[in-house]
Amino acid sequence: MSEVKEYVPSVIKADEMDPKFKYEISKMPGAEKIMLCFQCGTCTADCPISRFSDLYQPRRIAHMIQLGLKDKLLSNDALWLCSTCFTCIDHCPQGVEIASLVRVLRNLVAKEKKVIPLVYKELATTLMKTGYVYVIPESRRKKRAAQGLPPLPKPNLEHVAKIFDVTGFSKVLEDIKTFDKVKSE
Amino acid sequence: MTKPKFLLFLGCVIPYRLPSYEVSARKVLGKLGVELVEMPDFNCCGFPMDPIDHELALTLAARNLSLAEQEGLNILTLCNGCFGTLNKANKTLREDKELREKINGNLKEIGMEFKGTIEVKHLVHVLAEDVGFEKIKDSVKKPLTGIRVAQHTGCHLVRPAKYVTHGDDPENPTMLKDLIKLTGAECLDYMDETECCGNPIIGVNEEVPFQLAKEKLEHVKAVKAQALITVCPFCHMMYDLNQPRIERTFEEKFGIPVLHYPQLLGLAMGFTPEELLLNELRVKPTEFLNQISKVL
Numbered sequence: 001m002s003e004v005k006e007y008v009p010s011v012i013k014a015d016e017m018d019p020k021f022k023y024e025i026s027k028m029p030g031a032e033k034i035m036l037c038f039q040c041g042t043c044t045a046d047c048p049i050s051r052f053s054d055l056y057q058p059r060r061i062a063h064m065i066q067l068g069l070k071d072k073l074l075s076n077d078a079l080w081l082c083s084t085c086f087t088c089i090d091h092c093p094q095g096v097e098i099a100s101l102v103r104v105l106r107n108l109v110a111k112e113k114k115v116i117p118l119v120y121k122e123l124a125t126t127l128m129k130t131g132y133v134y135v136i137p138e139s140r141r142k143k144r145a146a147q148g149l150p151p152l153p154k155p156n157l158e159h160v161a162k163i164f165d166v167t168g169f170s171k172v173l174e175d176i177k178t179f180d181k182v183k184s185e
Numbered sequence: 186m187t188k189p190k191f192l193l194f195l196g197c198v199i200p201y202r203l204p205s206y207e208v209s210a211r212k213v214l215g216k217l218g219v220e221l222v223e224m225p226d227f228n229c230c231g232f233p234m235d236p237i238d239h240e241l242a243l244t245l246a247a248r249n250l251s252l253a254e255q256e257g258l259n260i261l262t263l264c265n266g267c268f269g270t271l272n273k274a275n276k277t278l279r280e281d282k283e284l285r286e287k288i289n290g291n292l293k294e295i296g297m298e299f300k301g302t303i304e305v306k307h308l309v310h311v312l313a314e315d316v317g318f319e320k321i322k323d324s325v326k327k328p329l330t331g332i333r334v335a336q337h338t339g340c341h342l343v344r345p346a347k348y349v350t351h352g353d354d355p356e357n358p359t360m361l362k363d364l365i366k367l368t369g370a371e372c373l374d375y376m377d378e379t380e381c382c383g384n385p386i387i388g389v390n391e392e393v394p395f396q397l398a399k400e401k402l403e404h405v406k407a408v409k410a411q412a413l414i415t416v417c418p419f420c421h422m423m424y425d426l427n428q429p430r431i432e433r434t435f436e437e438k439f440g441i442p443v444l445h446y447p448q449l450l451g452l453a454m455g456f457t458p459e460e461l462l463l464n465e466l467r468v469k470p471t472e473f474l475n476q477i478s479k480v481l
Binding site for chain 1: 197200236237281284340
């Protein structure tokens with residue numbers, strides 16, 4: 001665990017707060033119950049990531065949504081630290097899907113800030129090209145027969161491309177910026 | 186009784202990195218009379234796309250579900266991530282009419298439709314529910330009496346509880362433990378069994394997943410387990426493939442072999458370590474296999 005640091009309060013200015021933000025968020029699948037969060041902190045207390053990262057605090061993320069701190073949230077690296085173990089969803093006494101809130105915010109970063117971690121761009125690009133998120137080498141495919149395994153299912157790349165188009169993500173992907181790693185402290 | 190028959194959804198990680206899981210799973214399922222049908226065609230379950238575009242992930246998942254519906258077969262996954270994603274998509278699209286219409290609008294472009302007529306199951310569910318404990322017990326020819334292992338069920342097999350409807354307790358999952366006990370091995374309790382492996386974020390941050398995995402390996406070592414048993418390729422990679430790096434990072438020796446559950450069951454059924462590709466594990470299970478040969 002890291003040492004306890006001196007608490008420096010950050011002042012929130014009224015014009016940073018977008019009062020409509022929480023309503024926008026609550027329309028997204030999985031984020032419907034954001035208004036029910038009463039800040040008990042169970043999500044942070046039970047979060048395995050929070051145990052090792054002072055930066056990632058799900059309770060704080062829920063609070064920031066309620067306060068409408070959109071810009072601060074969408075530029076917050078901590079969003080990418082959720083490992084989707086879903087403990088917070090199971091433990092929330094108000095039924096707020098905390099991990100889904102994080103996913104909604106990540107999606108917004110991709111859509112509005114047009115930036116995502118490099119790894120996701122790589123996975124998406126490979127998926128579009130091959131149907132799988134990893135490039136499965138020819139040697140591995142050949143080895144399957146020797147191991148008594150049937151050939152891998154052939155992806156329907158036409159369908160995959162169409163899905164990327166119809167969801168608008170192939171367009172998003174065209175000029176998306178990336179960043180490499182995120183610090184946990 | 187009719188033979189259980191499933192559409193096998195392999196996912197991406199297993200063919201890319203872990204043929205040992207696929208080979209051992211096919212061997213034990215074959216022995217237990219489960220028929221596997223290969224996917225007619227395939228795309229990633231959608232899980233890796235969820236962080237960047239939920240609608241994209243859902244549509245990818247729904248396409249796979251629709252393929253299974255056309256085959257008239259329930260899906261069997263070996264990966265917790267694939268199970269969690271396909272199962273949740275199946276449940277939400279059945280219940281949320283508005284969302285279903287939106288996703289079906291996307292699928293219409295490729296001439297497909299989600300109807301919600303099939304179920305998604307993980308290997309663990311198929312073994313516990315469709316094959317049944319009695320049949321598995323009968324298949325054990327060489328009980329692993331005296332062998333002590335620990336299990337890691339992983340997250341997406343049991344959480345979020347509101348989407349997973351297979352009767353295991355997310356706070357204290359016992360399905361995998363019960364399956365392990367059928368092999369004759371002892372399944373040990375240890376601290377923080379339900380803790381996440383951390384692997385889903387390893388592409389953006391290595392420090393936190395490494396600390397989580399190190400802690401898990403410490404807890405498993407503390408109860409003197411001879412091996413750790415997993416049912417997910419992500420969890421397996423975290424504890425097996427990354428174990429030497431975790432040992433170097435924290436200057437701590439673990440040497441804990443990490444087996445896919447069907448490898449453990451396969452040994453108890455009488456398959457050889459070679460047949461189950463135990464040689465492909467990063468942490469060599471030499472000492473573990475010595476212990477097993479002593480009890481057999």
